Amino acid sequence: MDHDEQLKLQAFLDGELPEGEAREAAEWVARDREAAAMLEELRHTREALAGFETGTQLPESREFFWSKVQREIQRRETPAPEPARAPLFTVLRRFLVPASALALVFAATVMVIRPAGPLGGTAGTEIETALSDSGAFTYRDYSAGTTLVWLTYPADNEDAESDEIGTLE
Amino acid sequence: MRAKLGRTIGVGWFAIALALLAGGQVNAPAADMKLQAFLLWGTDDSKPPEGKDYKPVQLDVRQKLKDLPLKWTNWFEVRHKDIGVVQGATSPVPISEKCQLNVTRGIGPELEVTLIGKGKEVVRRKQALPKGEMLVLGGNAPNSTAWLVVLKRLE
Numbered sequence: 073m074d075h076d077e078q079l080k081l082q083a084f085l086d087g088e089l090p091e092g093e094a095r096e097a098a099e100w101v102a103r104d105r106e107a108a109a110m111l112e113e114l115r116h117t118r119e120a121l122a123g124f125e126t127g128t129q130l131p132e133s134r135e136f137f138w139s140k141v142q143r144e145i146q147r148r149e150t151p152a153p154e155p156a157r158a159p160l161f162t163v164l165r166r167f168l169v170p171a172s173a174l175a176l177v178f179a180a181t182v183m184v185i186r187p188a189g190p191l192g193g194t195a196g197t198e199i200e201t202a203l204s205d206s207g208a209f210t211y212r213d214y215s216a217g218t219t220l221v222w223l224t225y226p227a228d229n230e231d232a233e234s235d236e237i238g239t240l241e
Numbered sequence: 242m243r244a245k246l247g248r249t250i251g252v253g254w255f256a257i258a259l260a261l262l263a264g265g266q267v268n269a270p271a272a273d274m275k276l277q278a279f280l281l282w283g284t285d286d287s288k289p290p291e292g293k294d295y296k297p298v299q300l301d302v303r304q305k306l307k308d309l310p311l312k313w314t315n316w317f318e319v320r321h322k323d324i325g326v327v328q329g330a331t332s333p334v335p336i337s338e339k340c341q342l343n344v345t346r347g348i349g350p351e352l353e354v355t356l357i358g359k360g361k362e363v364v365r366r367k368q369a370l371p372k373g374e375m376l377v378l379g380g381n382a383p384n385s386t387a388w389l390v391v392l393k394r395l396e
């Protein structure tokens with residue numbers, strides 16, 4: 073007896089065969105002693121196991137139970153939404169506001185504690201004092217970065233006359 | 242929490258960097274300021290006077306003199322001196338037997354230049370002299386010529 077014939081006997085025993093096939097199976101068992109022995113053994117086995125089967129009562133209906141399973145699967149498969157990112161300007165502002173404040177404090181500190189130079193004042197000041205030459209004038213060429221201070225010294229006097237380029241030489 | 246900590250650390254480092262920069266600016270020793278002083282003679286003649294080996298003025302100096310409202314066409318270098326002056330110090334620069342230039346360096350590019358002739362202060366000028374700029378002191382000389390003392394900053 074092959075495996076299919078055993079399954080067929082099992083189905084016959086369980087009453088799962090259509091009417092025609094069930095009639096054929098009954099005739100087969102009646103004339104085949106091996107099939108009759110197998111059917112008898114299956115029947116005994118079923119009767120032996122029947123006492124151990126306890127029915128399980130679900131607290132909810134079958135449809136509701138599986139719908140819960142399905143919802144849980146869908147919930148796990150759906151990606152969690154990412155937290156909304158703050159705009160770049162907001163992030164920069166959070167950093168730049170305290171940084172700017174610190175920079176201002178340091179700049180103010182540096183300006184306050186900056187030592188006065190030997191000339192006093194700050195770079196870029198321009199003060200001219202002509203002590204003995206009231207006729208001096210100044211010309212500034214900003215494009216060339218040149219400053220000319222023209223003096224009346226040495227005047228065309230007797231000292232200058234004695235030398236080719238005045239009292240400088 | 243982690244982001245807040247990161248920001249705080251970032252601001253801390255920034256503040257330290259600023260402090261170092263500020264400290265460096267306050268305490269960094271100033272390097273020498275390199276200058277050149279020229280005594281020039283201006284004339285409309287194309288040659289220096291007989292017996293004088295005056296050289297033609299440097300090209301860049303001549304170019305800048307051309308832009309000034311000076312009537313003389315030719316400038317000759319009588320002599321020149323190289324000067325290095327540190328912040329707060331004064332460098333006396335003899336220009337001729339009777340003339341001297343005192344150069345005092347202030348903060349940054351600031352200079353105070355004093356021209357002394359025959360032992361008397363002729364002019365004192367304080368100004369910023371950035372790299373490449375020139376301060377020119379000058380006056381008339383006999384025979385329709387001129388003298389110039391040019392102070393040029395090299396670095």
